[in-house]
Amino acid sequence: MTTHWIDRDLATKSVFVPVATIDRIIVGETAPMRTLKRMISAVAPSDAAVLVRGPTGAGKELVAEALHRASGRLGALVAVNCAAIPADLLESELFGHEKGAFTGAERARPGRIEQAAGGTLFLDEIGDMPLALQAKLLRVLETRRIQRLGGTAEQTVDFRLVTATHRDLAAAVEAGTFRADLFYRISVFPLTVPSLAERSADIPLILGRLIEDYTAANPSAEVPHFDLGALRALSAHPWPGNVRELKNVLMRAFVMLPGRMVTARHVRDNLLGMEMPCADSAEVVLPEPPAPTAKGGLPDPTQFHDALGKLGDIDLRGYIRDIEVALIEAALDTRQGNVAQAADALRLRRTTLIEKMKKFGIRRGLVA
Numbered sequence: 001m002t003t004h005w006i007d008r009d010l011a012t013k014s015v016f017v018p019v020a021t022i023d024r025i026i027v028g029e030t031a032p033m034r035t036l037k038r039m040i041s042a043v044a045p046s047d048a049a050v051l052v053r054g055p056t057g058a059g060k061e062l063v064a065e066a067l068h069r070a071s072g073r074l075g076a077l078v079a080v081n082c083a084a085i086p087a088d089l090l091e092s093e094l095f096g097h098e099k100g101a102f103t104g105a106e107r108a109r110p111g112r113i114e115q116a117a118g119g120t121l122f123l124d125e126i127g128d129m130p131l132a133l134q135a136k137l138l139r140v141l142e143t144r145r146i147q148r149l150g151g152t153a154e155q156t157v158d159f160r161l162v163t164a165t166h167r168d169l170a171a172a173v174e175a176g177t178f179r180a181d182l183f184y185r186i187s188v189f190p191l192t193v194p195s196l197a198e199r200s201a202d203i204p205l206i207l208g209r210l211i212e213d214y215t216a217a218n219p220s221a222e223v224p225h226f227d228l229g230a231l232r233a234l235s236a237h238p239w240p241g242n243v244r245e246l247k248n249v250l251m252r253a254f255v256m257l258p259g260r261m262v263t264a265r266h267v268r269d270n271l272l273g274m275e276m277p278c279a280d281s282a283e284v285v286l287p288e289p290p291a292p293t294a295k296g297g298l299p300d301p302t303q304f305h306d307a308l309g310k311l312g313d314i315d316l317r318g319y320i321r322d323i324e325v326a327l328i329e330a331a332l333d334t335r336q337g338n339v340a341q342a343a344d345a346l347r348l349r350r351t352t353l354i355e356k357m358k359k360f361g362i363r364r365g366l367v368a
């Protein structure tokens with residue numbers, strides 16, 4: 001950690017907030033994500049300006065949300081995407097305007113900076129802010145005072161600034177498109193969100209959270225189940241669009257493979273390659289039972305010794321989950337969706353089976 005991060009605000013106000021608060025917002029347990037969350041926890045309670053860097057779709061906005069929620073600030077989190085608003089409108093969007101300030105300003109309107117009073121102002125894509133506006137923002141950061149367009153009175157505003165960019169701002173300073181003084185002002189505490197490829201071991205966890213979010217918003221959606229091979233294929237993908245791209249892949253799985261077992265081939269051909277899955281594979285694909293078998297057709301557990309020798313490693317929890325899902329679905333299929341009979345067949349209590357079905361998103365036989 002370099003000392004230029006330690007400014008007065010940070011030194012006097014920083015208290016670590018529990019990482020649990022941040023864990024609820026940002027999913028990820030790999031080393032770079034744990035480090036990022038510890039840094040968020042350390043800086044959140046201070047007033048230090050945070051610059052969030054990272055590739056597109058990696059979760060920079062989520063970091064801003066985590067910083068705000070963990071800050072204890074009672075005001076709102078106000079987000080402005082500097083790249084999405086035309087340059088000539090950005091100034092009035094940020095500073096607000098008085099009635100008659102320009103043609104069409106029929107009413108006075110507070111700006112986004114005012115709206116962030118007592119809270120956090122999140123300026124996304126700050127690297128796209130026009131130079132003239134950069135000078136005005138710098139003045140606000142130095143004086144903590146703003147003036148609406150067409151107004152004469154100044155007012156004091158207390159907000160915490162979080163900015164984000166996928167650009168190399170130091171290079172933009174060199175090129176003369178970003179002010180050096182503003183760069184130092186906004187990057188008191190720089191945070192970097194790693195690309196998804198740098199934390200591919202987090203993909204199953206992130207996928208789980210995205211599925212939860214999707215089913216909360218679409219309760220009747222049938223959840224696709226990713227088998228071990230599918231998870232491996234996802235891990236091998238380079239993810240240029242990061243978590244946003246993973247989210248798109250999952251949306252395709254909900255549309256193309258609802259309630260089905262998703263395999264590595266599905267991932268490569270249908271979800272990343274965008275071919276429609278074959279109609280003849282419309283049924284749930286159960287793993288091939290290897291021979292010789294014990295217990296009336298189920299794989300003999302002694303075979304795992306040989307298999308593991310060849311494989312080298314295995315995601316045990318993922319593999320056991322796939323087996324559980326496949327057996328529960330098979331039991332339900334053969335009992336025409338009757339949960340009580342399927343529970344008997346699996347020697348489970350009915351309530352235990354229902355709990356498992358809810359956990360895995362298996363809806364067959366459950367009353368909505």
Ligand SMILES: Nc1ncnc2c1ncn2[C@@H]1O[C@H](COP(=O)(O)OP(=O)(O)OP(=O)(O)O)[C@@H](O)[C@H]1O
Pocket residue numbers: 025026027028054055056057058059060061062063124166206209210243244247
């Ligand atoms: N760790 C994560 N866990 C769950 N969802 C995530 C995670 N990271 C990102 N997402 C989701 O991925 C999507 C993209 O994230 P976000 O908008 O924060 O990225 P960004 O880096 O700000 O993108 P951009 O550079 O385009 O502004 C969002 O829907 C977000 O909720």
